[in-house]
Amino acid sequence: MSRLIRRQGWVAGLLVLFVVLLVITKLIQPGYGSGDFGSLVRAVLPYAFAVAAQTIVVIAGGIDLSVGAMMALTSVTAASMMDGASEEYALFVVPFVLAMGLVLGAVNGMLIVVTRVPDIVVTLATLFVLQGAALLVLGAPGGAVAEWLRATIVGTFPIPGLPGISAWIPKALVLLVVCLCIIWIPLKRSKLGLSIYAIGSSELAAFRSGVPVARTKIIAYALSGLFGAMGGLALTMSTGIGAPIPGPYLLASVAAVVLGGVALGGGKGGLLGPIVAVFVLRLVRTDLTLLAIDPNVTAIIEGAIMVAVVMFGAFITMRGRQ
Amino acid sequence: MSISAIQPVPFGRRIKRFMADRPLIPLIILLVILVVILQILRPGIVNERWLANTIKFAIPLAILAGCQTMTMLTGGIDLSVGTVATMSAFIMATQVVNHDPAAAILIALVPAVLIGLVNGIGVGVFRVHPLIMTLGTSLIGTGCLQVYQRTVIASGAKIPPFLAWLGTGLTYGVPNALLLFVPIAVLIVFTLRRTGFGRLLYAVGDNEGAARLSGVRYWQVITALYVISSVLAGITGLLYIGLIKAPSLSLAEPLVLPSVAAAVIGGTSIFGGRGGYTGTIIGALILTVLTTLLTILQMPEGARRILFGLIVLFVTAAYLRIIEDR
Numbered sequence: 001m002s003r004l005i006r007r008q009g010w011v012a013g014l015l016v017l018f019v020v021l022l023v024i025t026k027l028i029q030p031g032y033g034s035g036d037f038g039s040l041v042r043a044v045l046p047y048a049f050a051v052a053a054q055t056i057v058v059i060a061g062g063i064d065l066s067v068g069a070m071m072a073l074t075s076v077t078a079a080s081m082m083d084g085a086s087e088e089y090a091l092f093v094v095p096f097v098l099a100m101g102l103v104l105g106a107v108n109g110m111l112i113v114v115t116r117v118p119d120i121v122v123t124l125a126t127l128f129v130l131q132g133a134a135l136l137v138l139g140a141p142g143g144a145v146a147e148w149l150r151a152t153i154v155g156t157f158p159i160p161g162l163p164g165i166s167a168w169i170p171k172a173l174v175l176l177v178v179c180l181c182i183i184w185i186p187l188k189r190s191k192l193g194l195s196i197y198a199i200g201s202s203e204l205a206a207f208r209s210g211v212p213v214a215r216t217k218i219i220a221y222a223l224s225g226l227f228g229a230m231g232g233l234a235l236t237m238s239t240g241i242g243a244p245i246p247g248p249y250l251l252a253s254v255a256a257v258v259l260g261g262v263a264l265g266g267g268k269g270g271l272l273g274p275i276v277a278v279f280v281l282r283l284v285r286t287d288l289t290l291l292a293i294d295p296n297v298t299a300i301i302e303g304a305i306m307v308a309v310v311m312f313g314a315f316i317t318m319r320g321r322q
Numbered sequence: 323m324s325i326s327a328i329q330p331v332p333f334g335r336r337i338k339r340f341m342a343d344r345p346l347i348p349l350i351i352l353l354v355i356l357v358v359i360l361q362i363l364r365p366g367i368v369n370e371r372w373l374a375n376t377i378k379f380a381i382p383l384a385i386l387a388g389c390q391t392m393t394m395l396t397g398g399i400d401l402s403v404g405t406v407a408t409m410s411a412f413i414m415a416t417q418v419v420n421h422d423p424a425a426a427i428l429i430a431l432v433p434a435v436l437i438g439l440v441n442g443i444g445v446g447v448f449r450v451h452p453l454i455m456t457l458g459t460s461l462i463g464t465g466c467l468q469v470y471q472r473t474v475i476a477s478g479a480k481i482p483p484f485l486a487w488l489g490t491g492l493t494y495g496v497p498n499a500l501l502l503f504v505p506i507a508v509l510i511v512f513t514l515r516r517t518g519f520g521r522l523l524y525a526v527g528d529n530e531g532a533a534r535l536s537g538v539r540y541w542q543v544i545t546a547l548y549v550i551s552s553v554l555a556g557i558t559g560l561l562y563i564g565l566i567k568a569p570s571l572s573l574a575e576p577l578v579l580p581s582v583a584a585a586v587i588g589g590t591s592i593f594g595g596r597g598g599y600t601g602t603i604i605g606a607l608i609l610t611v612l613t614t615l616l617t618i619l620q621m622p623e624g625a626r627r628i629l630f631g632l633i634v635l636f637v638t639a640a641y642l643r644i645i646e647d648r
Contacts, residue, residue, distance in 0.1 A: 063453070115639035118592045124579055125635035132627030251457055264451045296472075299465030307458035311448040
């Protein structure tokens with residue numbers, strides 16, 4: 001029970017931190033309005049999917065170093081398939097790319113189960129493989145994206161009768177929430193979700209209580225690949241092109257997962273914490289930019305915040321244990 | 323595995339047992355096979371010059387992989403080695419314009435010690451996961467380096483001649499870098515095998531609770547370890563810039579993931595407590611030869627990366643099978 005309170009307390013604390021940061025942003029830049037919030041959400045979108053991909057694997061007791069490369073590969077695949085194709089063709093591209101992410105993620109999981117090599121090494125190897133494949137698909141940034149796909153993340157979500165509130169609900173946020181909930185909520189309530197937490201908490205205990213460890217692990221990685229593919233699509237949707245060299249998504253995803261209260265050993269935490277954490281991290285970056293701080297100093301501050309928060313979290317856990 | 327135990331194939335099993343007892347042998351065989359493939363694909367390529375070149379490029383990777391080996395023995399990992407090496411190389415190259423080379427090298431190693439200290443305290447005292455801690459410090463380090471670069475952009479950079487000599491020079495066909503590498507390698511192997519500190523590293527990685535109960539001061543061991551790892555990375559940076567001769571802000575970054583791969587191929591368990599440095603050295607040589615092989619096949623960059631990843635995975639899996647049979 002006390003653990004539950006502590007975990008929810010962590011998420012609540014993050015939410016408070018986010019609101020405080022929003023207030024600070026408003027103080028720094030009195031003109032900060034719904035439009036700026038919309039662009040924040042659009043910037044967060046690929047990061048949020050990367051974080052979701054990492055979260056599910058970390059809960060299952062693993063780690064996925066190939067998140068960034070997976071996003072790069074799915075992004076270039078989508079962009080090069082849609083290049084010069086008709087608008088309707090994109091209706092086929094989106095499911096294809098999502099299926100590709102699912103399959104590649106499952107391959108990751110199968111390799112881990114079959115070879116018995118540690119997760120970190122297997123995903124390190126697949127990082128190289130996926131990155132190489134991305135370079136083969138598209139040697140340089142390029143490609144195109146269907147207009148209607150771009151339109152799904154630009155603008156706000158209209159709620160009839162409430163124009164004031166609807167201005168603050170960007171379409172990108174709706175897309176993010178829908179995509180995450182559609183997978184996460186049924187998962188969390190199902191036996192499969194419980195199994196994922198079980199193998200993360202103790203593989204041996206889970207095996208002895210009859211949880212199909214290998215199958216659960218493969219599914220966890222497959223879902224991670226699916227989230228990665230969503231991230232790749234989001235990347236293509238927001239930039240309009242595909243880029244074969246992955247961005248800083250790996251580091252950002254691990255940082256947000258830890259900041260969001262998911263233990264790296266596995267078995268603890270949820271999806272909400274990391275998602276709020278990634279919003280906090282991006283908003284800090286926005287604030288630092290608004291304060292006209294040198295972007296290089298921003299990187300230092302971000303790293304310092306990450307390290308300090310993680311140290312603080314570890315310290316709290318230590319005190320709680322004593 | 324249990325099937326092969328029942329089947330009466332004494333010879334194959336004896337070979338397998340032999341390899342499991344001496345895990346270096348399959349690695350050396352793999353290395354020889356790779357060299358033979360290279361020789362078949364491009365007859366005459368394997369000569370003295372090629373050998374010297376391979377060793378020159380394997381050495382920085384091998385030292386960084388040494389950092390990974392030692393931290394992995396305690397169940398950790400040090401992903402900040404690339405940033406530390408880049409920092410010390412860049413700072414040395416820019417400071418040497420105004421200072422004596424010896425002073426510049428000392429200045430350049432200061433951030434390495436600092437980052438190591440922060441890593442060690444974070445991991446040892448606050449019990450942060452090493453992966454996160456070292457990723458975080460490498461992010462901070464890269465940021466600091468970019469800010470620092472602004473302040474020295476006018477003064478330019480140069481590489482002291484003796485570092486270039488150490489990095490690229492040959493004496494009687496033998497790379498001078500071995501002058502630096504052999505003592506380091508001997509020191510690491512000696513430390514791991516014969517000294518109390520080495521035994522503490524294995525003990526902490528094998529069973530932290532037991533080590534603690536038998537009086538090991540965990541945080542002191544870990545702090546010392548990460549400082550040593552960082553200083554080694556800093557020295558690697560100095561050597562590497564002598565080899566590459568072009569200071570940049572991402573100099574040693576491409577070596578980080580291969581250094582982890584080299585340690586894993588060399589048989590060091592990423593969960594701690596098992597492994598050694600001799601395997602890692604051969605792992606670094608294997609990766610270097612592999613890179614040459616993929617380069618002379620003239621494949622596109624993408625295909626090369628795919629093959630690299632697949633081979634690393636395959637070798638690690640096969641090798642784990644062999645030693646797990648013990």
